[in-house]
Amino acid sequence: MTTAEAATAPVPIQSTYQTHVADYWNAEENPVNLELGKLDDLYHHHYGVGAVDLSVLDEPDPVRRRERITAELHRLEHGQAELLAAHLGPLSPEDRVFDAGCGRGGGSVVAHLRYGCHSDGVTISAKQAEFANAQARKRGIADRVRYHHRNMLDTGLRSGAYAASWNNESSMYVELDLLFAEHARLLRRGGRYVVVTGCYNDTYGRASREVSLINAHYICDIHPRSAYFRALARHRLVPVHVEDLTEATMPYWELRRQADHLVTGIEDTFLTAYRNGSFQYLLIAADRV
Numbered sequence: 001m002t003t004a005e006a007a008t009a010p011v012p013i014q015s016t017y018q019t020h021v022a023d024y025w026n027a028e029e030n031p032v033n034l035e036l037g038k039l040d041d042l043y044h045h046h047y048g049v050g051a052v053d054l055s056v057l058d059e060p061d062p063v064r065r066r067e068r069i070t071a072e073l074h075r076l077e078h079g080q081a082e083l084l085a086a087h088l089g090p091l092s093p094e095d096r097v098f099d100a101g102c103g104r105g106g107g108s109v110v111a112h113l114r115y116g117c118h119s120d121g122v123t124i125s126a127k128q129a130e131f132a133n134a135q136a137r138k139r140g141i142a143d144r145v146r147y148h149h150r151n152m153l154d155t156g157l158r159s160g161a162y163a164a165s166w167n168n169e170s171s172m173y174v175e176l177d178l179l180f181a182e183h184a185r186l187l188r189r190g191g192r193y194v195v196v197t198g199c200y201n202d203t204y205g206r207a208s209r210e211v212s213l214i215n216a217h218y219i220c221d222i223h224p225r226s227a228y229f230r231a232l233a234r235h236r237l238v239p240v241h242v243e244d245l246t247e248a249t250m251p252y253w254e255l256r257r258q259a260d261h262l263v264t265g266i267e268d269t270f271l272t273a274y275r276n277g278s279f280q281y282l283l284i285a286a287d288r289v
């Protein structure tokens with residue numbers, strides 16, 4: 001199947017749950033996603049990592065304070081996207097990558113700007129795919145970076161055509177066996193898979209109250225840490241690097257909870273979950289063997 005054919009494949013039948021997820025993302029217009037993206041047209045729908053410049057909170061002018069907090073949160077979320085992209089390489093401009101659950105498209109643009117590669121992003125939200133394609137046209141990269149309204153478990157994209165693929169905070173919406181089977185099908189041998197995700201910590205026990213609240217807030221189903229490694233192993237994906245980003249993401253949440261113009265109400269739940277040890281923010285890079 002050529003890319004052109006793949007671009008016209010029909011959206012596979014969706015489960016009721018997947019329709020709810022699509023409805024959520026079709027309607028989603030949170031300032032924490034849109035206001036940050038507007039700064040440089042890199043729209044990320046994930047959290048941030050790294051040290052915070054706390055001086056933004058001391059800014060006396062209220063308008064300028066908001067602007068500085070927004071820019072700081074965007075810097076941190078962009079840092080997370082760069083960290084993920086750094087684990088995809090090395091890649092050449094001839095290579096093709098797959099962005100599973102691509103949101104409004106920022107991650108694919110980051111990968112393209114870093115490596116010059118082609119990217120296919122897939123989202124279950126028609127609105128997001130439309131938005132991301134408009135952004136790619138605006139940037140003049142629509143011939144290399146494409147977004148598709150598809151189910152990432154059943155993409156219709158070409159087998160073995162991808163040098164790298166990833167899920168950035170989108171794996172908690174699906175069954176891992178189905179997801180990793182699709183990545184293993186799409187990746188060429190020796191290709192790289194990267195996931196950044198929140199997961200519940202098996203050593204704490206079952207999912208905590210906070211993890212359940214996060215699930216209800218986003219209509220997702222956070223997996224335990226162990227589930228990732230079991231499912232990767234079942235699908236020819238062998239971990240080469242594992243990084244616990246829990247400490248690195250907490251400053252982002254500390255700042256976000258104080259950003260009155262951007263909060264969504266879930267901030268304290270994330271911080272409590274990280275602090276009581278029931279929840280972790282993880283990066284796993286794996287090779288397709």
Ligand SMILES: C[S@@+](CC[C@H](N)C(=O)[O-])C[C@H]1O[C@@H](n2cnc3c(N)ncnc32)[C@H](O)[C@@H]1O
Nearest residue numbers: 044045046101102103123124151152168170173
């Ligand atoms: C939290 S957002 C992350 C977006 C993007 N990866 C980013 O980092 O900006 C979750 C994304 O997963 C997508 N998603 C959830 N279930 C999906 C499915 N079965 N197939 C394709 N996309 C899906 C949603 O449409 C949304 O774009």
